[in-house]
Amino acid sequence: MTGTAQDRVAEQLRRAIEAGDYAAGESLPSGEKLADEYGVHRNTVQKAVRQLAGEGYLTLTRRHPPKVRDRPRHLTLVRDRSVYRDDLGYFFDRNAQDWRAVGPPTRGVVVPPEHVSDLLSVPRGQDVFFRDRKMGPPGAKTALQVATSYLSMALIAEIPALGAESTGPGGIYDRLEEHFRCALGWQETISARQPTSDEQSALHVPALSPVLVVTREARIQRDGETVVAEVNETRMSAAQFAVSYAVRRDASAAWPRGEGAA
Incomplete structure (x- = not known):
């Protein structure tokens, strides 16, 4: 050692x-x-x-x-690269399907992280609209996930329901699909970093205990181009959650292999 x-x-x-x-x-x-x-x-x-x-x-x-400390390392977030839907709308994690907001959600205007500005094609340092929710299983008093949606101010002006206190059945994703008359697509990136002071408080994690960050882009077709309509960042304690997904074979890795394959 x-x-x-x-x-x-x-x-x-x-x-x-x-x-x-x-x-x-x-x-x-x-x-x-x-x-x-x-x-x-x-x-x-x-x-x-x-x-x-x-x-x-x-x-x-x-x-x-x-x-x-109580460190429940077997509580695993399974992200299987699929999107699902129930009576409330789209969801991205079977394990958290029944999770609800822990405390009232918040919304307002904020200068987002620079990578979020870049994804939304908004100049860095410019305000965007945010919707923030702290989520946990039924009866939980402490959030296990913090999810923040970011949308450009131009899109809020175009679709006022996105900024309303209640976005209606299906939430912002249904409003986007109704407005653009086409299906959303999503792209996720998973990273890790130290928690902010707000995340330490919300998730009850120490300053040096990393959080997993799932950055999800909601993409829509507009005038023949793919644009990012919303960026969602979901944060969770890396001490409590892992990411698990099936590894699928590409056609190049098909089995049985053809004759002469190495």
Whole structure:
């Protein structure tokens, strides 16, 4: 094992927590005991503990020993590259079909991240309209996902229902298809980053615990061209969710292989 003494202690504690040696809600041994166990100075243990707290493994409370956080790693978001529909409209995750808003949704005007401006073909630094929802399973008090839709101000002026408090049955996607009289298509990109302060609060994640970000472009045909009508960014704790999908064979990888194939 390489790295500093702090890294080595953090790695061993991390492995112990992952293996279940310390259960969720259980307190770690004292700093003195851990220092003796790992043969390091107590300050090294304290630094390793703070590192693991930042990663989301531990909860630190003043005058109390560190406690192991509840980290439900088997709650998996399955994104199978399909879009579905029920009585409420389109949805993109079978596992979250029955999820509802945790608290009232918000909407308004904001300067979006630069990559969102680029996708919407809006000049960087220019306002767009946003709709924000915090989502969770029935009865949840804490959101497990934060979803934000971004639309250009020009499109809001063209289709006022997109900016209304209630967008009507089927939501903004139905309004877009009704207005343009054609089907939407979607493209998703999945990335990871550190959470913003708002995401830390909404999702109850530590500052150093990454979030998964699913950036979905809703594409529509307009005047013979494909345009991005809406960008949705859904964020979730990377400690709680994974992305799973089927790997499909391209025609070039068909089986059985033809004669003479390597």
